[in-house]
Amino acid sequence: MTHVNPPSPQRAVIIGAGIAGLACAVRLRAAGFAVTLLERHGTVGGKIRTLPSAAGPIDAGPTVLTMRHVFDDLFAQLGTRVEDHVTLIKQDELARHFWPDGSTLSLHADEERTIGALRTFGGNEAVADFLKFSKRTRQLFSAFDAPMMQAPEPKLAALTKHVLRQPHLIPAMAPLSTLKTLLKRSFRDPRLRQLFGRYATYVGGSPTHAPAILSLIWQAEANGVWVVEGGMHKLTQALGTLLDQHGVETHTGAHVDRIEIQNGHAKAVHLANGTQIPCDVLIHAGDPRALATGALGSGTSHIASQTAKAKRSFSARVLSFAAKPQGPDLAHHNVFFAADATSEFNDLMAGRIPAHPSFYICALDRGHGPHTPQLERFEIITNAPATADTSTEDLSPWLHQITHQMAQHGISFSPTPDTTTITTPQAFAQMFPATQGALYGQTPHGLTAALQRPTARTQIPNLYLAGGGTHPGAGVPMATLSARHAVEAILSDQISTSMSAPTAMPGGMSMG
Numbered sequence: 001m002t003h004v005n006p007p008s009p010q011r012a013v014i015i016g017a018g019i020a021g022l023a024c025a026v027r028l029r030a031a032g033f034a035v036t037l038l039e040r041h042g043t044v045g046g047k048i049r050t051l052p053s054a055a056g057p058i059d060a061g062p063t064v065l066t067m068r069h070v071f072d073d074l075f076a077q078l079g080t081r082v083e084d085h086v087t088l089i090k091q092d093e094l095a096r097h098f099w100p101d102g103s104t105l106s107l108h109a110d111e112e113r114t115i116g117a118l119r120t121f122g123g124n125e126a127v128a129d130f131l132k133f134s135k136r137t138r139q140l141f142s143a144f145d146a147p148m149m150q151a152p153e154p155k156l157a158a159l160t161k162h163v164l165r166q167p168h169l170i171p172a173m174a175p176l177s178t179l180k181t182l183l184k185r186s187f188r189d190p191r192l193r194q195l196f197g198r199y200a201t202y203v204g205g206s207p208t209h210a211p212a213i214l215s216l217i218w219q220a221e222a223n224g225v226w227v228v229e230g231g232m233h234k235l236t237q238a239l240g241t242l243l244d245q246h247g248v249e250t251h252t253g254a255h256v257d258r259i260e261i262q263n264g265h266a267k268a269v270h271l272a273n274g275t276q277i278p279c280d281v282l283i284h285a286g287d288p289r290a291l292a293t294g295a296l297g298s299g300t301s302h303i304a305s306q307t308a309k310a311k312r313s314f315s316a317r318v319l320s321f322a323a324k325p326q327g328p329d330l331a332h333h334n335v336f337f338a339a340d341a342t343s344e345f346n347d348l349m350a351g352r353i354p355a356h357p358s359f360y361i362c363a364l365d366r367g368h369g370p371h372t373p374q375l376e377r378f379e380i381i382t383n384a385p386a387t388a389d390t391s392t393e394d395l396s397p398w399l400h401q402i403t404h405q406m407a408q409h410g411i412s413f414s415p416t417p418d419t420t421t422i423t424t425p426q427a428f429a430q431m432f433p434a435t436q437g438a439l440y441g442q443t444p445h446g447l448t449a450a451l452q453r454p455t456a457r458t459q460i461p462n463l464y465l466a467g468g469g470t471h472p473g474a475g476v477p478m479a480t481l482s483a484r485h486a487v488e489a490i491l492s493d494q495i496s497t498s499m500s501a502p503t504a505m506p507g508g509m510s511m512g
């Protein structure tokens, strides 16, 4: 390899400063690009957002951080360590579960502790069923990590070959089953079916329609859950600061209205305020459906076209508030199950707000050590369908219903949260363009759903995609991985272009 004088760095523009856009900026900057990051909201973070309260900012988005190695790798790109910027606390207790009959079960990072808890909860049958299920999900997770999640463009043919080389995977995948039927075969205790079925909602699906292979999501959690001290938003804030220090130009309050295409290439983006920003490389890190629906101009409406027609993943109703709790002792992550395991998913599949949902409570200030403040921060999440309907509705009856369900579990909060603390699917739809409020891109239902997502490259050679709506899918670590796929695609395309016509690479790299 010979070196030539570095040219002026190439200009990379990223639309959207959620975790995926931030991760793209880190990787492109590390590769020597001049990076401009454009975000329509007033702060970076995207769905990792907060609402203000008397106890400080409260998360109103994701709370469960898994796959820490993805973030270790990200920060290492800029020669630093995640722990130099945020405090990550590994949780001994993964989640505490409560049923209306008064039974409770904690799952732990230490499998021996989980087994002990399961024995008390459901006897030797529960332990035996769990161990068999866990063995299966471990096998699936390790078998599909490389060819699926880590692969930039997984193809059905390659995956089929991969499976045929290891035929023992076929029964573990249960290719013709839904998650619900697999769980029915796996667990004799209906409470455990309900518990492990909930993992489908982590990618916005229902166990009744999600493929059995999504049982591997549990394994991501079994491999470790971390709490970001102060809240998940500290992670994206830290990335924003790191990018500032490395000379990335971040513009908040910058809504991209249109992508200008010239001679088949993305030439510039146009902001709602009339500013035009030229680019050599462009990454769209918002929902790819925005391109397919023409929200960014007719020149890109052929991109990610499958997202325009595909069904959407679920949304949520989220409450973020500060209060003093009363009732059962809470861990950081708590799930309160509804008495009827099926009615919630029947409602969701019919596009209705569930009449009697299970609900999740994140006690943000717990799991950090012995001290819990007087006034604590809470995030409560219930599943809701995505919706194109943007009309507002009176949320008081729903809040009353949730408060009543919590009271049945013996929980109450002082002061009682009011409707101003609620984020609805309609609000998500308005905040995140073209999503219809869906929090996880297109639906995960169906055996090949994971192969239907758009991948990083598009039909426009210098326009790439990243984010939870693209491969390998939603969730904070997955969206972060999508950024790696996008930037690796950019770099490898640049190398192949320069191999065919030797030119200098960004950041002074050269081929020759």
Ligand SMILES: Cc1cc2nc3c(=O)[nH]c(=O)nc-3n(C[C@H](O)[C@H](O)[C@H](O)COP(=O)(O)OP(=O)(O)OC[C@H]3O[C@@H](n4cnc5c(N)ncnc54)[C@H](O)[C@@H]3O)c2cc1C
Binding pocket: 015, 016, 017, 018, 019, 020, 021, 038, 039, 040, 041, 045, 046, 047, 048, 060, 061, 062, 063, 064, 065, 066, 254, 255, 256, 257, 285, 286, 287, 290, 316, 318, 381, 431, 432, 433, 439, 440, 466, 467, 468, 469, 474, 475, 476, 477, 479
């Ligand atoms: C309530 C809730 C709970 C969740 N729980 C978890 C969890 O516990 N664990 C987990 O791993 N995941 C969870 N998730 C999912 C996770 O939050 C997302 O998958 C992830 O944050 C998506 O990141 P992203 O960067 O792809 O997209 P986003 O966060 O949506 O970022 C996209 C950004 O692009 C911006 N943008 C879009 N269009 C434009 C435009 N035209 N111009 C300028 N800017 C634009 C948007 O404003 C946004 O900031 C949860 C999500 C929610 C909402």
